[in-house]
Amino acid sequence: MSGPGAVQTGSSWVFRVEAVTKSYDGETNATDGLTMEVAPGEVYGLLGPNGAGKSTLVKQVIGLLKPDSGRITLGSFDLVEDPDAARQLCSYLPQAQMPIDSFKAREAIDIAGMIRGGPAAEVKRRREEMIEALEIGEWRDVLGARLSGGVKRLVGFAMVTVWPGRVIILDEPTNDVDPLRRRRLWEQIRRMGSEGAAVLLVTHNVMEAEKSVDRLAIINEGKLIAEGTPSSLKADDRGRLRLQLMLHPGNSTPELAPLVRDHVRVGNNLVTVIDEDAAGAGIVWAQDLLARGVIEEYALGATTLEDVYVRLTGHKSESER
Amino acid sequence: MTVPIPMIGVLPAKRTGPSHWWHGFIAMLRWEITNMRLLLPLTVVVQVLFGAGFVLGIGLFFEDIPSRAALFLSTGATTITLIMVGLVMGPQLVAQQKLEGTYDYMWSLPVPRSAATTAWITLNMIFAIPGMVVALLVASWRYGVDLEISFAIVPAVLLTLLTATLLGYALAHAVTKPEVTLLLTQVLIFGIVGFSPINYPQDNLPGWLAELHEYLPFLPMATVVRGGLTQGLVSNVVQSYVVLSAWGLIALGLVAGSLGRRR
Numbered sequence: 001m002s003g004p005g006a007v008q009t010g011s012s013w014v015f016r017v018e019a020v021t022k023s024y025d026g027e028t029n030a031t032d033g034l035t036m037e038v039a040p041g042e043v044y045g046l047l048g049p050n051g052a053g054k055s056t057l058v059k060q061v062i063g064l065l066k067p068d069s070g071r072i073t074l075g076s077f078d079l080v081e082d083p084d085a086a087r088q089l090c091s092y093l094p095q096a097q098m099p100i101d102s103f104k105a106r107e108a109i110d111i112a113g114m115i116r117g118g119p120a121a122e123v124k125r126r127r128e129e130m131i132e133a134l135e136i137g138e139w140r141d142v143l144g145a146r147l148s149g150g151v152k153r154l155v156g157f158a159m160v161t162v163w164p165g166r167v168i169i170l171d172e173p174t175n176d177v178d179p180l181r182r183r184r185l186w187e188q189i190r191r192m193g194s195e196g197a198a199v200l201l202v203t204h205n206v207m208e209a210e211k212s213v214d215r216l217a218i219i220n221e222g223k224l225i226a227e228g229t230p231s232s233l234k235a236d237d238r239g240r241l242r243l244q245l246m247l248h249p250g251n252s253t254p255e256l257a258p259l260v261r262d263h264v265r266v267g268n269n270l271v272t273v274i275d276e277d278a279a280g281a282g283i284v285w286a287q288d289l290l291a292r293g294v295i296e297e298y299a300l301g302a303t304t305l306e307d308v309y310v311r312l313t314g315h316k317s318e319s320e321r
Numbered sequence: 322m323t324v325p326i327p328m329i330g331v332l333p334a335k336r337t338g339p340s341h342w343w344h345g346f347i348a349m350l351r352w353e354i355t356n357m358r359l360l361l362p363l364t365v366v367v368q369v370l371f372g373a374g375f376v377l378g379i380g381l382f383f384e385d386i387p388s389r390a391a392l393f394l395s396t397g398a399t400t401i402t403l404i405m406v407g408l409v410m411g412p413q414l415v416a417q418q419k420l421e422g423t424y425d426y427m428w429s430l431p432v433p434r435s436a437a438t439t440a441w442i443t444l445n446m447i448f449a450i451p452g453m454v455v456a457l458l459v460a461s462w463r464y465g466v467d468l469e470i471s472f473a474i475v476p477a478v479l480l481t482l483l484t485a486t487l488l489g490y491a492l493a494h495a496v497t498k499p500e501v502t503l504l505l506t507q508v509l510i511f512g513i514v515g516f517s518p519i520n521y522p523q524d525n526l527p528g529w530l531a532e533l534h535e536y537l538p539f540l541p542m543a544t545v546v547r548g549g550l551t552q553g554l555v556s557n558v559v560q561s562y563v564v565l566s567a568w569g570l571i572a573l574g575l576v577a578g579s580l581g582r583r584r
Contacts, residue, residue, distance in 0.1 A: 013332050024584075062429045066583035075332045083583065085335045088431040096422025102359040111355060115348040115430050117336065145359065165431070166332060 013075030014039055015167050015198045020070035022056055030056040032222035033070070038198040040166070043189060045209040045216030046202045049313050053222040054202045055095060058169045061200070062092045074167060091116065091160045095171040095202075098156040100144035105136065105151075108144060109158045118163030130158040134184050149176035157185060161192055168192050171202040186212045210305040220313045230305050237273065237303035243282045245270040245289065246296045254294045257285040264310050270295075271310055273303065336431075345432030349440035357444065364410070365451050372402040372456025377463060379520060386464060389554075390521070395460030395468070396550050397520035400543045402456050403478065404513055406449035407485025408492070409506045411441075415493035416502040434580040442490065446482045453478070457550070473558075474549030480565055481542040487572035488538070494579040519543040538568040 015038040022031045031053040038044040046054045059065040061072055063083025072079040072086075079086035100108040106127060113123030131137050134154045139147055147155065153176050161168060170189065174182050190212060193199050203209050209216060210230045218226040218233075226233055240261065247253070247268040254270075256263060259281050262273040274282045279300060286298040357364070376398045380386055386394070418424040430437065461468060496502045513519065516530065517539040523531045534540040541561035548558035555561075 059425065063583060064425055064428055077332065077335070082335070084431075084433070087429055088336060089332065090429075092426065092429040094422065094425045094429070096425070098426060099356065099418065099421065099423035102356050107355060111348065111352050115345070115352060115432055117344070117431065143359075 013166070015200075016071075016073045017057070017061070018071040018073070020057065020060060020067045020072060022060060022065060022067050029053075029222045031060070031067070034219070034222070034224055036217055036224065036227065038167070038200060040196050040198050041193050042214045043193040043199040043201060043212060045213035046200060046219060047204060047206055047209060047216055047309060048219035049204060052219045052313070054219055055171060056222075057219075058092065058171060058200065058202060061167070061169060062086055062090055088117075089165045090167040090169055091165040092169045093156055093160040093171060093173055095175070097149065097152050098144070098159060100152065100155065100159075103144050104141050105144070105147065105155045106131070106140045108155055109162050112159035113162040116163040116165070123163055126162050127158065130162060130188070133188055134158060135181055150178050150181065153177050154181060154185060157188070161188070164192060164197055166196075167198045167200060169200045169202070172204075173201070174203070174205065174208060182208075206306045206309045207304065218309060218312055225312050226308070233308050234303060234305060237307060239276050240273050240303050241276055241279055241282070242301055242303045242307050243272045243274050243286060244299045244301070245272065245286060246298065248293065248296055251294055254289055257281070259285070262311060264314060266310065266314070271307060273307060273311075342433050342436050345436035346440050349430075349432055349437045350443065353440050353444045357448075361448075364448060368402060368406065368448070368452025369455040371405065372398055372452045373459040375401060376456055376460045380463060388464075388466070391460075391464035392466050392551060392554055393522060394520050395457065395464060395466045396547045396554070397543055398456045398460060399453050399550070400481065400519050400546045401514065402452040403449050403481050403546070404485045404519075404539065404542060405510070406445060406452065407482055407487075408489040408509055408513075410448075411445050411486055411489035412493035412502050412506050415490070416499035416506075419499035419502075435577075438490065438576060438580060442483070442486050445486045445489075446479070449482050450478075468550050469552040470550055471552075472549075474546070477545040477549040480562070480569060481546055484538055484565055484569040484572055485542070487569065487576050491572055491575035491579055494582075495575060497584070513539055517543075536564070538565055541565040541568070 017034055017036045020031050020034045021029055023029045034053070034057055036044070046057070048054050056065065060067050061079060063079065063086040067080055074086075074089050077085045077089060079089075098108065103111070109127045109130070110120075110123055113127065114120065118126075131140055134157070136151055136154050139151050139155075144152060144155070153173065157170070157173055160170070173189065174185060177185055186208070189199060189201065193214070201209065201213060213230065215227065215229050216233070217224050247270055249268055251268070253265055256272065259274050259278040260272045261275065264271050283300060286295070286300075289295045290298065376395065379394050379398070383390065415424070418427060427437070457468070460466060492505060493502050496505065516526070517537075518526055518531065518534055519539060519542075523534060523540060526534070541564040544555045544558060544561035545565060547555045548561070
């Protein structure tokens, strides 16, 4: 199968996770029967709150952890049985910063490319191209120790993708990156997909993911609780609006108006879902709450993937904090 | 001009064999050398100060140091600088990687782990040499000891360093929690400097501890190094090589075991 955004590359492989279960303590499962497929050309988002099992899953893919049960395959390669093959075929950007304090940015990218098996001349050419695309040229010869967190993150991305594996695993790639370069980074992530890699993107920034992934899975407490394209996941919310109420700190949840179809409270943020034709009544209700000092402010808007995410996980995503 | 990414189409064959190993070794050696660049001058200075300081500091215990004690101290301090690099500094660096969260990236790289390990060990061994040489020079200058350096110093230093580095490497990778690794290295420093017959003769220790040291690697390390630096100071050099080699093999086994380990 291939995702909606997948490019027909003539590739004959699929990245597949089948019923992967892993427990650290023998009691609770960090990943609990996870199953998913990512095709070449597809950017696949892995969303979930902290501790949901996202990083545990990618560490099992890359051979840092061993599943208690289940299979992870890439074409004919069994990545659990053959972690050497997993490391050759998958590139991994961990959530932590790269250990490049002693490296000039370009050196870090070059040596990483060399380690990944790229020929020196081609690695250098691609390094220059990535530096330009990510707009980090002014730091080309600056030591990692003197780079800001965001630039270091971009250098890390270039290190991982300068000579990439077939599966590119990016764990929170946009952390610390400024909004302008974030856009460049997303362009490059999309480009990796269009060049034929399967990109597995771990994030808890739902709004960014919504714009950039072909498909996504929402994971909570080790289980896959929803999967599909961003628009298919929002299908249930068609014809509905989100009415977001910011409660005064310390206030309890007010009595909900009958027009509220669904709601979730995270901290002082009460997100409700109402029907489109109840918008007027919703505003009247919110203004009444405002007048009575129950809430500080409210906002009415189209439902987003964020709403689906919050409803399913009960957590706010990074993009809403 | 856009450089195409070489990934379209069928999956590549898995890379194996000696040339893949060698490529991985060279690439990781380059990585480790660059990685140590900022730290290297400081590390060497600390090593040098440690070796020299140790030689001079212990000398303060004596008003007039007997020549045999001076010889023990000079050769012992040399041995200790070697052990410290392998068994203490190495694990501390790995623990640091774990604390910073960079350990996972290093372990996810597509090179044979034996190649990455060999690169790490090679570099650790090279780092140890300056401190050792300076400790020896300072000792000769301070105490005027007559060293009779023979070619045997080469295998002695290599085996001592290799065994210490392998043991340190196994300790760093087998112990999951970096905090525990750091604590253990502190205990090791205490035990090696204070209670190992490296700077003084074995007879100075209580009987049971002297006996125990027959089976631990530290006394054999000191003995083989002394065998290469002096004539007639130590007698059981061959036996020490045997014991030390056994420890080297044990450490190699532990390292091999820790390489393939996945939690």
